[in-house]
Amino acid sequence: MTIAVGFCFEGGILLGADSQYETYTMRTYGAKMGFFESGKSVVAFALAGHSRFAWSAINKCQEKLGGPIQKQHLASEIETILENEYRRNVLTHPAATTDPTIHYNCLIAICIPGKSISLYSTHETAMNPVAEYECIGIGESLAQFLIGPSRTIKRFSDEDALTLAAQVLDATKIHVPGCGGHSMVLVLRTDGTVDFMAAPAVEHLEKHLKSFDDEVRKLALSFGEFSRRGEFDGDLQRFNENVRASLHDWEKAATPENLKRTFLRVRDPNSTKPTDPRDPGSTTTDL
Numbered sequence: 001m002t003i004a005v006g007f008c009f010e011g012g013i014l015l016g017a018d019s020q021y022e023t024y025t026m027r028t029y030g031a032k033m034g035f036f037e038s039g040k041s042v043v044a045f046a047l048a049g050h051s052r053f054a055w056s057a058i059n060k061c062q063e064k065l066g067g068p069i070q071k072q073h074l075a076s077e078i079e080t081i082l083e084n085e086y087r088r089n090v091l092t093h094p095a096a097t098t099d100p101t102i103h104y105n106c107l108i109a110i111c112i113p114g115k116s117i118s119l120y121s122t123h124e125t126a127m128n129p130v131a132e133y134e135c136i137g138i139g140e141s142l143a144q145f146l147i148g149p150s151r152t153i154k155r156f157s158d159e160d161a162l163t164l165a166a167q168v169l170d171a172t173k174i175h176v177p178g179c180g181g182h183s184m185v186l187v188l189r190t191d192g193t194v195d196f197m198a199a200p201a202v203e204h205l206e207k208h209l210k211s212f213d214d215e216v217r218k219l220a221l222s223f224g225e226f227s228r229r230g231e232f233d234g235d236l237q238r239f240n241e242n243v244r245a246s247l248h249d250w251e252k253a254a255t256p257e258n259l260k261r262t263f264l265r266v267r268d269p270n271s272t273k274p275t276d277p278r279d280p281g282s283t284t285t286d287l
Helices: 051-065 074-091 140-152 158-175 199-224 226-253 256-260
Strands: 003-009 012-017 020-022 027-029 033-038 041-049 104-112 116-123 126-130 133-137 184-189 194-197 263-267
Touching (some): 003 116, 003 158, 012 041, 012 104, 033 051, 033 184, 041 051, 041 074, 041 133, 041 184, 051 074, 051 104, 074 104, 074 116, 104 133, 104 184, 116 133, 140 158, 158 184, 158 199, 184 199, 194 199
Antiparallel strands (some): 003 012, 003 133, 012 184, 033 041, 041 104, 104 116, 116 126, 184 194, 194 263
């Protein structure tokens, strides 16, 4: 029960996911994304579906490919490991054809600093490249619907990706059962830098985007009411005033000090400090 999204933008890849885990008897919260280093390369990921099987597959990738040795064909090696793990844990499971909850999907971002950065999406044993964006999890259909109109943009910027991710995550957490908790956002840049967006900053953006969406829906109702056609100009003016007020509040909160706290840098390729295993990107957290 997850919504996870991945966007390719000029300069990197953004991954976003909710943080709610559900079983038949309980609900918990934790990370559904992270990263690990493989030589000079960086692998970031987001997961959806059966969490134990998905984390097991990612941990196997980290176990075999993580460390200081640079792999020549990293994407192919990840695909092979993920395929083997999916066959081992899912396709040989007695309930593989009758229980949809044992299946899982992954978004995999691979960065070779200064050379390439790519996003992939898995479906069962296949791992396919993603050109623009991808959504996985139970919230996929709603996410695709929300993102679709924005495909007219020639190439997403990092702000486009962040705005769409926040809008999609918030909407699916509200409307899709099984999605919830804090939204988590990870940004992997072409130089190998990894940033996590602080939860309060994501929530603040979600709040203002929802406010804007509510105003758009009110205006759409006014637009469709022919009996009130003469009042539309007044409704449009109120829409402009309310949106400008919301934008003012957003800009007022975006002080330089707050912006410094927006992104938490958990991997800096220019730093000699090793990645802290307690960072949000660690896959060692017990979920």
